[in-house]
Amino acid sequence: MGAQDVLKRKSGVIVGDDVLALFKHAQDNGYAIPAVNVTSSSTVVATLEAARDAKSPIVLQTSQGGAAYFAGKGVDNKNQEASIAGSVAAAHYIRSIAPIYGVPVVLHTDHCAKKLLPWLDGMMDADEAYFKEHGEPLFSSHMIDLSEEEKDWNIATTKKYLERAAPMKQWLEMEIGITGGEEDGVNNEDVDNNSLYTQPEDIYDIYAALSSVSPYFSIAAGFGNVHGVYKPGNVKLRPELLQKHQQYVKEKISAKGDKPVFLVFHGGSGSSVEDFQQAISYGVVKVNLDTDMQWAYLSGIRDFIQSKHDYLQTQVGNPDGEDKPNKKYYDPRVWVREGEKTMTKRVKTGLEDFLAAGKL
Numbered sequence: 326m327g328a329q330d331v332l333k334r335k336s337g338v339i340v341g342d343d344v345l346a347l348f349k350h351a352q353d354n355g356y357a358i359p360a361v362n363v364t365s366s367s368t369v370v371a372t373l374e375a376a377r378d379a380k381s382p383i384v385l386q387t388s389q390g391g392a393a394y395f396a397g398k399g400v401d402n403k404n405q406e407a408s409i410a411g412s413v414a415a416a417h418y419i420r421s422i423a424p425i426y427g428v429p430v431v432l433h434t435d436h437c438a439k440k441l442l443p444w445l446d447g448m449m450d451a452d453e454a455y456f457k458e459h460g461e462p463l464f465s466s467h468m469i470d471l472s473e474e475e476k477d478w479n480i481a482t483t484k485k486y487l488e489r490a491a492p493m494k495q496w497l498e499m500e501i502g503i504t505g506g507e508e509d510g511v512n513n514e515d516v517d518n519n520s521l522y523t524q525p526e527d528i529y530d531i532y533a534a535l536s537s538v539s540p541y542f543s544i545a546a547g548f549g550n551v552h553g554v555y556k557p558g559n560v561k562l563r564p565e566l567l568q569k570h571q572q573y574v575k576e577k578i579s580a581k582g583d584k585p586v587f588l589v590f591h592g593g594s595g596s597s598v599e600d601f602q603q604a605i606s607y608g609v610v611k612v613n614l615d616t617d618m619q620w621a622y623l624s625g626i627r628d629f630i631q632s633k634h635d636y637l638q639t640q641v642g643n644p645d646g647e648d649k650p651n652k653k654y655y656d657p658r659v660w661v662r663e664g665e666k667t668m669t670k671r672v673k674t675g676l677e678d679f680l681a682a683g684k685l
């Protein structure tokens with residue numbers, strides 16, 4: 326049975342029980358869905374094209390900074406107004422365009438540390454307004470990331486947000502254990518190594534608190550994950566910890582299945598296929614990919630600009646003749662498209678690595 330067989334809405338942005346059914350389908354069928362950070366209509370369509378061609382579901386997410394970029398870098402963001410407007414604009418754009426790609430799309434937002442909570446509040450205001458009109462939230466899901474705060478406060482505050490999301494059947498991803506590297510402009514490059522590895526007891530405490538509110542949640546548990554791409558050997562992932570988390574929760578709640586928790590893998594760029602697939606076998610249903618996508622998007626544009634150098638120096642005149650116009654080389658639909666093509670290719674690799682290709 327393919328993913329679309331378990332969904333009420335087969336393509337476009339999915340919400341509520343469909344999101345739960347999709348992640349369950351991924352867990353039961355041993356694959357994870359790539360979550361790609363998008364910052365523009367161009368990166369949205371590059372990602373959707375890959376999902377369509379590979380016949381896979383996909384997660385599109387905006388970070389707080391990505392959302393502000395969607396609104397325009399020239400807009401003031403003191404009170405998160407650009408991030409709120411940008412993510413809401415991205416959501417409406419993605420909702421409009423996704424159905425013509427024929428794949429189910431989870432519309433998500435990334436991280437959100439304590440100091441950025443006004444961003445999440447603003448988006449949830451938009452969700453509730455949309456819910457009043459359409460009976461569903463604007464976004465399929467959000468992430469809240471209080472992993473740098475004290476554990477009890479993280480869990481209690483996350484629970485409050487889940488209580489707000491639950492009447493809309495909206496999904497909430499949370500983080501415990503810190504992801505290294507950088508996110509939301511916060512530098513976690515020198516955090517204590519132990520905080521990169523979450524303990525099973527923490528996972529159970531989260532499970533117990535959140536499952537009393539709603540089943541629509543997932544946990545980004547640290548197992549050495551780091552944002553960004555580094556010299557080989559500098560990042561040591563321990564996906565086997567995820568199996569320990571699942572076993573611990575299973576025993577505590579006497580669950581029938583081996584994977585009672587939906588897990589999320591952050592910092593996917595630069596990781597090995599072995600680590601991905603091991604993590605997926607322990608119940609990871611979503612893998613975040615950003616840095617490798619930025620690199621892929623640049624590659625196509627860089628190669629085009631370099632190989633067409635002599636066609637890009639003047640509006641008129643190139644190696645084919647001094648009166649030849651260069652419009653068909655400098656039109657952004659030509660050179661930006663080259664970045665989309667290389668990004669699409671990288672998303673397809675992710676879909677294959679995470680065993681999501683062909684799962685519709």
Ligand SMILES: O=C(CO)COP(=O)(O)O
Nearest residue numbers: 552553592594613615616
């Ligand atoms: O985790 C991520 C976004 O939340 C992405 O991490 P990478 O940039 O390492 O792929």
Ligand SMILES: O=C[C@H](O)COP(=O)(O)O
Nearest residue numbers: 388390391508509510615
């Ligand atoms: O958190 C990780 C993502 O890569 C988002 O990054 P960003 O804050 O630079 O947009």
Ligand SMILES: [Zn+2]
Nearest residue numbers: 470472500504
């Ligand atoms: Zn984090």
Ligand SMILES: [Zn+2]
Nearest residue numbers: 504591592613
């Ligand atoms: Zn992340």
